[in-house]
Amino acid sequence: MKWRWCFSIVLVLLVHHMEMELAMALSAKDVTPPLVPTTMKKTISPKWRVPVARPRPKIIPPTPTELAYLSPTHYLKSCPNLEAIIQQKVNAWVKRDYTMAASIIRLHFHDCAVRGCDASILLNHAGSERRALASKTLRGFELIDEIKAEVETSCPPKTVSCADILTAAARDATVMAGGPFWEVPFGRKDGRVSLANEANSVPQGHENVTALIEFFQARGLNILDLVILSGSHTIGRSTCYSIRQRLSTDNINLKYLNSLRRQCNNSNININLNRFVDLDATTPKTFDEIYYTNLEKKMGLLQTDQLLYSDARTSPLVAALASQPSLFFNQFAVSMIKLGNVQVRTAGEVRLNCDYVNP
Numbered sequence: 450m451k452w453r454w455c456f457s458i459v460l461v462l463l464v465h466h467m468e469m470e471l472a473m474a475l476s477a478k479d480v481t482p483p484l485v486p487t488t489m490k491k492t493i494s495p496k497w498r499v500p501v502a503r504p505r506p507k508i509i510p511p512t513p514t515e516l517a518y519l520s521p522t523h524y525l526k527s528c529p530n531l532e533a534i535i536q537q538k539v540n541a542w543v544k545r546d547y548t549m550a551a552s553i554i555r556l557h558f559h560d561c562a563v564r565g566c567d568a569s570i571l572l573n574h575a576g577s578e579r580r581a582l583a584s585k586t587l588r589g590f591e592l593i594d595e596i597k598a599e600v601e602t603s604c605p606p607k608t609v610s611c612a613d614i615l616t617a618a619a620r621d622a623t624v625m626a627g628g629p630f631w632e633v634p635f636g637r638k639d640g641r642v643s644l645a646n647e648a649n650s651v652p653q654g655h656e657n658v659t660a661l662i663e664f665f666q667a668r669g670l671n672i673l674d675l676v677i678l679s680g681s682h683t684i685g686r687s688t689c690y691s692i693r694q695r696l697s698t699d700n701i702n703l704k705y706l707n708s709l710r711r712q713c714n715n716s717n718i719n720i721n722l723n724r725f726v727d728l729d730a731t732t733p734k735t736f737d738e739i740y741y742t743n744l745e746k747k748m749g750l751l752q753t754d755q756l757l758y759s760d761a762r763t764s765p766l767v768a769a770l771a772s773q774p775s776l777f778f779n780q781f782a783v784s785m786i787k788l789g790n791v792q793v794r795t796a797g798e799v800r801l802n803c804d805y806v807n808p
């Protein structure tokens with residue numbers, strides 16, 4: 450049976466590839482100790498620390514800005530109730546409207562993807578990221594504003610940054626959707642620059658895998674982070690607009706295609722932003738590994754999701770994640786911390802209102 454041979458070879462390559470990726474992810478973490486809180490180490494399952502008995506990549510010393518501190522205890526004295534406030538607000542909003550969990554996670558990604566995690570996505574002025582075409586369906590701004598208002602009254606003014614609030618809210622939203630918990634390092638400052646054309650450079654679902662890898666790499670995120678963080682699409686929705694090209698590809702399950710056509714059929718499909726489809730057709734409300742098993746069945750919603758299972762650089766990771774929920778959960782926590790550390794600024798201002806820079 451030829452395919453059995455093929456399968457064994459793929460399996461061997463896959464295991465090797467995963468080990469390399471994990472070893473690299475772990476050692477990359479080890480070279481920037483100030484960004485990785487010691488408490489975080491406890492949340493990484495010990496088995497992912499095992500495969501590091503191979504030569505490590507060259508160690509690049511951290512730059513002075515990277516050495517600036519982010520720490521889970523940053524607000525311990527200045528705003529001891531911070532995490533309780535954030536969690537209480539996120540839980541209340543998600544209980545009222547479960548779709549808010551996905552929207553907050555996406556908002557955090559769009560913040561970090563442009564000028565780092567500096568709350569630049571929240572700035573609401575003409576020509577800002579938030580006003581960009583690519584940001585049209587971002588949601589959750591009001592939740593962040595509500596958290597910020599309460600934090601401003603409970604703690605000294607201008608102490609807790611909007612970037613930190615959004616980062617912790619994304620963690621709490623993940624937990625509310627049934628995903629993993631992780632310790633959030635704090636100490637980000639808020640940015641003062643926000644440009645619509647930069648927001649439009651965030652991947653929109655029609656890119657090729659090379660473009661995705663390069664976009665992530667430019668932000669210090671590797672191929673494993675790409676595949677893991679795309680797993681956020683285990684919850685949430687997309688507009689029919691974002692999948693318009695997907696409806697005319699052949700890399701798609703036929704029954705699924707018909708169902709999408711039914712859900713999206715609209716004469717104005719090319720401009721319609723009001724019709725939504727679930728990103729995970731099987732378990733749309735639950736944070737689980739089914740996103741990856743969908744890809745194996747050609748049931749990825751976005752073109753970029755499905756391509757992760759077509760490209761040799763990413764498909765072994767998809768296959769491994771589809772069969773190992775604990776691997777997905779453990780690595781999701783690690784990759785989200787990396788996302789939250791992208792180009793963070795530790796000097797600058799803490800906004801009074803998340804929608805506007807300080808006067």
Ligand code: HEM
Pocket residue numbers: 548550551552553554555558586588652653654655661675678679681682684685686687688689690691728751753788
């Ligand atoms: C790999 C590149 C990525 C692409 C091309 C991509 C693309 C998209 C697109 C097109 C949508 C639907 C938008 C709409 O039509 O309204 C979406 C939704 C979403 N994305 Fe991504 N995304 C990517 C990475 C990420 C990452 C890294 C995260 C989080 C860490 C994320 C979290 C989400 C979530 C949770 C939703 C659902 C939002 C909601 O229901 O409101 N995505 N993404």
Ligand SMILES: *[C@@H]1O[C@H](CO)[C@@H](O)[C@H](O)[C@H]1NC(C)=O
Pocket residue numbers: 656657659660
């Ligand atoms: C992938 O996309 C990039 C950017 O759009 C483009 O320059 C490149 O030619 C594409 N590569 C392939 C193999 O299609």
Ligand SMILES: *[C@@H]1O[C@H](CO)[C@@H](O)[C@H](O)[C@H]1NC(C)=O
Pocket residue numbers: 696710713714715718
């Ligand atoms: C919408 O439905 C019509 C008739 O049922 C069909 O001809 C058309 O191709 C459909 N459009 C899309 C985008 O699927």
